[in-house]
Amino acid sequence: MLIDRLKAGGPAIAKQGILVAFILFMIVFSVMSDRFMTTGNVMSVFRQATIIGVIALGVTIVVIGGNLDLSVGSMLSFATVLVVDLHDKIGPELAIPVMVLATLCLGAINGFLIGILRLNSLIVTLGMLSVIQGLVLIYSGGQNVDIANQTDTWFRFFGRGAIFGVATPIIIFLGLALVFHVIMTRMPFGRRVIAVGGNPTASVFSGVPRSRVVFMTYLISALCVAVAAMILGSRVMGSQNNVGQGYELQVLAAVILGGTSLLGGSGSILRTVLGVLMLAFIQNGLILMGQPYYTQWLVTWAVIIIAVWLDVAAKRGRLFSPIA
Amino acid sequence: MRALSNNPILYWLMRNPIWGFVIVVFIFFSLSADHFFSGRNLTNIVVQTSTIGLIALGMTLVMINGNIDLSVGATLALAAAFAVDVQSWAMFATWGNWQILPAVCIALLVGILMGAINGFIVWKTGVDAFIVTLGAMLGIRGLVFVYTGESSFYAMNFAYSDFSSMTLGPFPVLAVIFVLAVLAVHWLLSRTVHGRNTYAVGGNREAAVNAGIRVGPHMMINFMLIGFLAALSGVLLSTQMGAATPNLGRDYELWVITAVVLGGTKLTGGKGDIIGTLGGVLAIGILRNGMNLMQVPAFFVYVILGSILIAVLFLDKRFNRNADGGLRL
Numbered sequence: 001m002l003i004d005r006l007k008a009g010g011p012a013i014a015k016q017g018i019l020v021a022f023i024l025f026m027i028v029f030s031v032m033s034d035r036f037m038t039t040g041n042v043m044s045v046f047r048q049a050t051i052i053g054v055i056a057l058g059v060t061i062v063v064i065g066g067n068l069d070l071s072v073g074s075m076l077s078f079a080t081v082l083v084v085d086l087h088d089k090i091g092p093e094l095a096i097p098v099m100v101l102a103t104l105c106l107g108a109i110n111g112f113l114i115g116i117l118r119l120n121s122l123i124v125t126l127g128m129l130s131v132i133q134g135l136v137l138i139y140s141g142g143q144n145v146d147i148a149n150q151t152d153t154w155f156r157f158f159g160r161g162a163i164f165g166v167a168t169p170i171i172i173f174l175g176l177a178l179v180f181h182v183i184m185t186r187m188p189f190g191r192r193v194i195a196v197g198g199n200p201t202a203s204v205f206s207g208v209p210r211s212r213v214v215f216m217t218y219l220i221s222a223l224c225v226a227v228a229a230m231i232l233g234s235r236v237m238g239s240q241n242n243v244g245q246g247y248e249l250q251v252l253a254a255v256i257l258g259g260t261s262l263l264g265g266s267g268s269i270l271r272t273v274l275g276v277l278m279l280a281f282i283q284n285g286l287i288l289m290g291q292p293y294y295t296q297w298l299v300t301w302a303v304i305i306i307a308v309w310l311d312v313a314a315k316r317g318r319l320f321s322p323i324a
Numbered sequence: 325m326r327a328l329s330n331n332p333i334l335y336w337l338m339r340n341p342i343w344g345f346v347i348v349v350f351i352f353f354s355l356s357a358d359h360f361f362s363g364r365n366l367t368n369i370v371v372q373t374s375t376i377g378l379i380a381l382g383m384t385l386v387m388i389n390g391n392i393d394l395s396v397g398a399t400l401a402l403a404a405a406f407a408v409d410v411q412s413w414a415m416f417a418t419w420g421n422w423q424i425l426p427a428v429c430i431a432l433l434v435g436i437l438m439g440a441i442n443g444f445i446v447w448k449t450g451v452d453a454f455i456v457t458l459g460a461m462l463g464i465r466g467l468v469f470v471y472t473g474e475s476s477f478y479a480m481n482f483a484y485s486d487f488s489s490m491t492l493g494p495f496p497v498l499a500v501i502f503v504l505a506v507l508a509v510h511w512l513l514s515r516t517v518h519g520r521n522t523y524a525v526g527g528n529r530e531a532a533v534n535a536g537i538r539v540g541p542h543m544m545i546n547f548m549l550i551g552f553l554a555a556l557s558g559v560l561l562s563t564q565m566g567a568a569t570p571n572l573g574r575d576y577e578l579w580v581i582t583a584v585v586l587g588g589t590k591l592t593g594g595k596g597d598i599i600g601t602l603g604g605v606l607a608i609g610i611l612r613n614g615m616n617l618m619q620v621p622a623f624f625v626y627v628i629l630g631s632i633l634i635a636v637l638f639l640d641k642r643f644n645r646n647a648d649g650g651l652r653l
Contacts, residue, residue, distance in 0.1 A: 297466030304459035312449065
């Protein structure tokens with residue numbers, strides 16, 4: 001009787017595995033370090049997580065639509081270099097719209113190649129990763145860029161400012177997360193993305209404009225990168241020309257940790273937020289415990305594989321893969 | 325079209341468009357770059373491409389299987405760190421130049437072990453190889469930092485760094501090793517049971533299981549092979565530098581996948597060969613080398629390579645759509 005109930009409950013717990021793991025990690029870190037659970041620390045971790053977090057929101061939507069976006073890393077370099085460089089040349093009120101438009105153009109190229117021409121998203125965005133990195137280097141001539149007057153510009157608001165004592169990046173991140181959550185769960189567009197990711201053929205037969213939906217997901221992803229670039233540029237007040245290198249895979253790790261399936265058709269924005277925060281808190285907790293920063297990568301390795309394994313195991317109803 | 329495909333050479337080029345591209349850029353750079361067409365530069369290209377080329381050989385196997393390996397850059401760095409560090413272990417202090425032998429063996433074994441871990445996880449958990457190796461990419465890089473303690477190692481034994489400048493007749497040893505590896509993997513893929521099974525597993529996993537192929541161990545062997553090749557590449561790279569840095573091989577996985585896809589291997593599995601991969605690797609190598617000689621800033625190479633990758637994908641889709649037999653919606 002009890003065993004039956006445990007068996008029935010097992011998959012349910014496994015489905016909330018990420019939440020359980022998150023709480024477990026938080027408890028362990030709180031016990032191991034008395035500085036971990038302080039408002040100051042939690043806020044600073046939150047703020048550090050916003051850049052990967054904002055990008056992860058967009059990538060989650062792309063992945064739910066059944067595609068991948070590996071170009072977000074170099075797109076972040078592109079957008080940050082552009083906005084920081086233009087800030088001194090044409091002023092922030094013009095630099096921001098120019099940067100957003102340019103980034104959206106890159107997203108539109110992705111969307112055109114993958115949505116309209118139906119090319120493989122992994123390879124297209126891999127190619128775009130390389131192309132955009134090249135564009136950044138050509139634009140900046142290999143130089144890093146800086147904002148000359150870092151204190152007297154209202155541009156500092158996005159990365160360094162605060163509203164009612166809460167840092168602006170956190171508000172932007174959570175606000176965007178809420179908006180996207182509503183879009184994905186309460187609006188027709190969200191349903192369409194899930195339909196296209198779940199079964200592209202069936203979605204077309206049900207009258208979903210597949211090409212347009214995929215195109216839109218890449219525009220959203222690019223928009224998120226633009227927002228992240230605003231936060232990053234404003235916080236650092238300068239940019240190296242490879243600042244986003246490697247972000248694409250860290251972002252993907254957070255999205256996967258949030259339980260979004262790479263096959264498309266399932267996933268949730270709020271769980272991605274959880275995945276992002278979990279990676280950030282693991283990093284912070286291990287450092288507070290006196291571990292070197294690279295220990296987080298080892299822990300992340302184990303956490304990602306175990307999280308996805310439990311997810312897969314719950315779906316197929318057995319722990320080990322049936323293939324011989 | 326029919327007249328064209330009757331000519332065997334043109335037919336072959338249509339099947340392997342990347343070699344057409346290799347020939348075009350080769351002729352272009354021979355005519356326009358002064359020092360391109362010399363024996364010395366051509367062997368240089370082979371040596372330069374061998375680092376990515378060796379890994380690409382393994383990636384071809386793994387991708388024909390329908391898997392992918394993103395952890396190769398980290399494996400390369402770990403193997404390089406072991407190869408350089410083990411030489412200076414106290415127990416080998418009296419071995420003279422022979423201290424290099426255990427160092428290289430341990431480095432290669434570490435590579436095989438990392439591949440085995442990836443393969444075993446893919447086999448037993450059934451988690452997609454993309455996710456497993458994405459995790460391993462972070463984790464193995466973590467191992468590199470744990471092992472090296474964030475510092476670079478330098479080879480104290482100069483015989484080790486001299487190895488890269490040794491020649492076998494007129495050819496550099498590194499180029500010879502790469503060519504031998506190409507031949508070996510080509511033989512493995514086209515002439516052995518394991519090679520046949522590789523295509524079978526990638527083409528239709530269920531059918532492969534029904535045909536009695538032990539799919540799990542088979543995939544694990546291929547992951548061990550790519551681990552070995554990544555480690556070999558790491559060892560050879562560290563002989564060229566005489567050192568191993570913890571950040572060695574970052575982004576190599578992306579270059580390698582670019583080369584393999586240029587060579588016509590399908591991400592969905594079941595299709596691809598070593599001849600194509602060699603073409604992809606050479607295309608990247610010749611472009612980089614030739615543009616260097618023409619003093620084009622390195623930035624443009626990124627743009628050109630990325631554009632070619634997308635263009636190849638586009639052309640492939642246009643010309644091979646009928647072969648897919650898929651419904652276009």
